[in-house]
Amino acid sequence: MKNIAAKMVKIMQNCAYVQKNGVNSFHGYKFATASDVLEKVNASLVKHNVCSVVNAELIDMVDTTNQSGNKTEHLATVKTTVNLIDVDSGETLTLVAIGSGADVGDKATAKALTSSLKYAYMMSLAIAT
Numbered sequence: 001m002k003n004i005a006a007k008m009v010k011i012m013q014n015c016a017y018v019q020k021n022g023v024n025s026f027h028g029y030k031f032a033t034a035s036d037v038l039e040k041v042n043a044s045l046v047k048h049n050v051c052s053v054v055n056a057e058l059i060d061m062v063d064t065t066n067q068s069g070n071k072t073e074h075l076a077t078v079k080t081t082v083n084l085i086d087v088d089s090g091e092t093l094t095l096v097a098i099g100s101g102a103d104v105g106d107k108a109t110a111k112a113l114t115s116s117l118k119y120a121y122m123m124s125l126a127i128a129t
Helices: 002-014 034-047 109-126
Strands: 022-024 028-033 050-065 070-086 092-103
Touching: 002 034, 002 050, 002 070, 002 092, 034 050, 034 109, 050 109, 070 109, 092 109
Parallel strands: none
Antiparallel strands: 022 028, 050 070, 070 092
């Protein structure tokens, strides 16, 4: 674990902060987009020769009624496991996160996966926004 831990410290330094470029106009707040987080994390993983392998598992899917009460939404909950592999030493580190996503169409699972992957990296790498 010594080699991958040393690389993780460098990756954490590279990814310490991600700007909040996303805007939720409905609820009136800004957020760091998954795209911005993944772009920064991927660049640092590649720079430090660490490979990322993601496995997602759908753990729940339920139908709910939206806040207005007029549409049925699908609510998916996904468990995402990220295996980080130090290409030089072969050492591995596993990150796990849960995420949920709701959609009236077919995007609930994709939203849940995006959320869980974003937060697996943000929490594990202590990324501030």
